[in-house]
Amino acid sequence: MGVIAIQETPLHVLAVDDSNIDRKLIERLLKTYSYHVTAVDSGSKALEFLGLQDVENFQSFSSNQETDVNLIITDYCMPGMTGFELLRKIKESKSLKDIPVVIMSSDNIPARISRCLEEGAQEFFLKPVRLSDVDKLRPYLSKNERKTTNDDDDDDNDDGDDDVEGWSDEDEQGRSDEDERGQAVSMDQSS
Amino acid sequence: MELNHIMRQSKFTRNSLFEQGYLDEQFTQLEDLQDDANPNFVKEIVTLFFSDSTRLIRNVETALESYPLDFCKLDDYMHQFMGSSSSIGAKKVKEECTQFQECCKARNGQGCIRAFQRVKQEHATLKRKLETYFQILKQGAKTSKVE
Numbered sequence: 001m002g003v004i005a006i007q008e009t010p011l012h013v014l015a016v017d018d019s020n021i022d023r024k025l026i027e028r029l030l031k032t033y034s035y036h037v038t039a040v041d042s043g044s045k046a047l048e049f050l051g052l053q054d055v056e057n058f059q060s061f062s063s064n065q066e067t068d069v070n071l072i073i074t075d076y077c078m079p080g081m082t083g084f085e086l087l088r089k090i091k092e093s094k095s096l097k098d099i100p101v102v103i104m105s106s107d108n109i110p111a112r113i114s115r116c117l118e119e120g121a122q123e124f125f126l127k128p129v130r131l132s133d134v135d136k137l138r139p140y141l142s143k144n145e146r147k148t149t150n151d152d153d154d155d156d157n158d159d160g161d162d163d164v165e166g167w168s169d170e171d172e173q174g175r176s177d178e179d180e181r182g183q184a185v186s187m188d189q190s191s
Numbered sequence: 192m193e194l195n196h197i198m199r200q201s202k203f204t205r206n207s208l209f210e211q212g213y214l215d216e217q218f219t220q221l222e223d224l225q226d227d228a229n230p231n232f233v234k235e236i237v238t239l240f241f242s243d244s245t246r247l248i249r250n251v252e253t254a255l256e257s258y259p260l261d262f263c264k265l266d267d268y269m270h271q272f273m274g275s276s277s278s279i280g281a282k283k284v285k286e287e288c289t290q291f292q293e294c295c296k297a298r299n300g301q302g303c304i305r306a307f308q309r310v311k312q313e314h315a316t317l318k319r320k321l322e323t324y325f326q327i328l329k330q331g332a333k334t335s336k337v338e
Contacts, residue, residue: 021239021275028224028232077270106274128217128278131224 009068011141015039016046016074016086017104022127026073026104029134035141038069043081046074047089050096069099071140073125076105076112084116091120100140104129197331204324213317218280234325240279241318247272248311255304265303266295272310283313 013035015026023039030037040046050067072090074083081089083103090096103116106127113124122140125133208214218233225232251268254261273288287310294302 019243019271019275019278021236021243021278024236024239025221025224025278028229028236032224106270106277127274128220128280130220 010034010036011070012036012038012068013137013141014046014049014069014072016041016043016072016078016083018042018075018078022075022104022129026129029129029131030073032131033134033138033141043074043078043083043086043089046072046086050090052089052093052096067096067099071100071102071137073102073104073137075127076103076116077107084112084119087116087119087121102137102140194331194334197327197334201324201327201331204320204327208320208324212282213320215280215282217277221279237279237321237325240275240281243275244272244284244314248314251307251310255307260298260300260303262295262298262303266292269295281313281317284310284317287313 013030015023015030015037017023017026017039018041020041023041027037027039038049040049050069050072072086074086076083083105087101087103090099090101097120100122101120102123102125103121104125104127105112108126116124123133123136209218221233221236247268251265251272254265254268269288269291273285273292276285276288287306291303291306291310294300294306
């Protein structure tokens with residue numbers, strides 16, 4: 001048996017959403033599972049909390065600072081930095097890339113969903129998020145996942161496809177940012 | 192005796208909100224999240240919704256006064272409105288927001304204005320009905336403490 005530090009502290013989820021209603025909701029949902037929750041209203045605040053400065057090409061990161069965040073759940077449509085951009089920055093960071101990231105969106109856009117999953121998101125939840133969705137987070141938040149030298153559990157989410165709810169090839173709804181470019185268009189609207 | 196009457200009344204009020212399509216399943220999800228540790232969760236989140244949406248309504252009204260209409264901005268406001276309506280299960284409000292967004296997509300200014308009137312109407316109706324409902328619940332809670 002390897003040495004596994006018994007963690008007394010609850011698992012910590014960082015929730016990112018510019019809607020205060022959705023923040024309240026996700027916070028309550030997560031707390032039903034006794035997770036410790038930090039909720040912020042923007043991608044840049046999330047990065048700040050995680051210890052990364054939100055400067056375009058700023059990659060260096062103080063190795064003294066350890067984040068205790070076990071999972072990040074973020075809205076997709078946010079002013080300033082989208083959830084996709086936040087995901088990208090996290091995956092590009094040596095110190096943060098192993099933290100599982102989940103994206104939430106009220107829009108059922110297949111291109112968006114696959115783009116996020118390809119970029120490394122573990123799950124994509126359609127809003128409104130429900131308890132049954134939060135239940136799917138448990139494998140990413142089990143105590144075993146807390147080892148920093150995680151070998152097999154934080155790579156491709158092979159069995160995650162069926163977790164994408166309502167994924168269809170229907171027309172896009174509302175958001176005009178979806179095109180063939182494999183990158184998020186900067187959401188400069190106030191969403 | 193009075194408590195039974197209040198309980199029946201609250202049940203009836205709640206059921207009609209669902210039957211008449213004002214609320215959908217998401218509202219039930221919110222109710223399920225309410226417990227002893229979070230006894231006012233539903234009311235809190237609904238209150239948050241109404242203060243938030245009132246602000247959005249004002250923004251949309253302002254945007255509808257500008258010429259030419261900025262459909263992108265309007266669509267964006269509706270997207271937010273729809274998102275929060277969806278999160279609390281405000282079914283009719285959400286449906287009217289969808290109509291509005293259709294008009295934005297079609298760049299139909301008059302359509303947007305009409306659709307927005309309906310959004311406001313449904314919003315006001317839901318607010319009234321939920322306020323009544325919460326009043327009944329409050330009465331029930333008070334009465335059950337006394338009995």
